[in-house]
């Protein structure tokens with residue numbers, strides 16, 4: 001399983017700006033937002049995608065931006081105060097369909113998902129996302145979320161921890177990490193956990209390009225935020241919301257996300273999902289998406305030179321039929 005190359009957000013900090021979205025140019029090029037349209041940024045973060053969408057749709061268009069993190073929405077209010085054609089929604093994008101339904105937004109022409117963490121979340125030790133900064137074992141994108149990394153680390157059984165580190169982190173030393181965590185409990189900080197992980201993987205077997213705690217932290221974050229469940233539901237909602245010809249773009253940062261997007265787009269582009277041996281169709285499934293490119297779009301050399309941490313990013317785009 002690919003894991004994020006290093007501990008990073010998709011929007012590494014740029015001094016003076018705070019964020020640099022990855023794959024922004026190809027995302028906007030493929031979504032083709034144009035003046036007067038209503039479009040959605042499902043992941044506001046630092047606002048780079050929202051800013052580009054606002055520019056493209058112009059004053060006669062409308063942008064609706066989601067973030068489940070109230071701090072991101074607070075920043076958005078400050079950054080875009082007085083921008084009357086931007087609607088901010090502090091909600092999980094898994095509820096994109098009911099949230100937009102209750103706002104009566106009309107036809108949606110494009111929806112962007114730029115997954116993962118923002119650099120501001122990662123850089124704040126109090127959020128507990130970083131293994132290189134000391135903070136509480138939290139990792140919630142939404143601070144009102146029910147479970148924290150601490151709940152999992154301190155309360156789950158050893159086999160359940162091992163299964164989680166393997167399933168969502170691809171950690172081949174999952175059983176040893178889980179045993180070391182259970183032996184060291186209670187744990188309260190990110191550094192404590194990082195040191196336990198480092199100590200449970202033989203030095204000679206540390207992964208070459210990433211910190212040894214990367215996979216464990218990724219697994220915890222995915223579970224704490226139910227990232228894959230939210231993504232599946234959010235994409236289905238987005239497909240339902242888009243008008244015919246409307247475009248959907250998703251930027252992901254590890255293979256679990258990218259595989260989910262790839263498979264969901266693939267099935268949504270099929271006219272029949274009956275088993276291949278079945279002589280006639282009984283599923284009544286109809287294609288909802290068209291994919292011009294089946295392959296994911298990756299950062300080009302110039303983007304990688306400017307920002308080597310964009311290496312794991314993948315963009316997939318599809319069009320509503």
Ligand SMILES: C[S@@+](CC[C@H](N)C(=O)[O-])C[C@H]1O[C@@H](n2cnc3c(N)ncnc32)[C@H](O)[C@@H]1O
Nearest residue numbers: 021043045046047048049067068092093114117
């Ligand atoms: C990588 S950042 C987005 C960066 C943004 N495109 C920019 O240009 O700065 C991801 C953001 O999405 C938010 N997010 C992640 N999963 C979410 C979800 N299920 N619902 C709503 N927001 C989510 C995170 O809180 C974070 O602020």
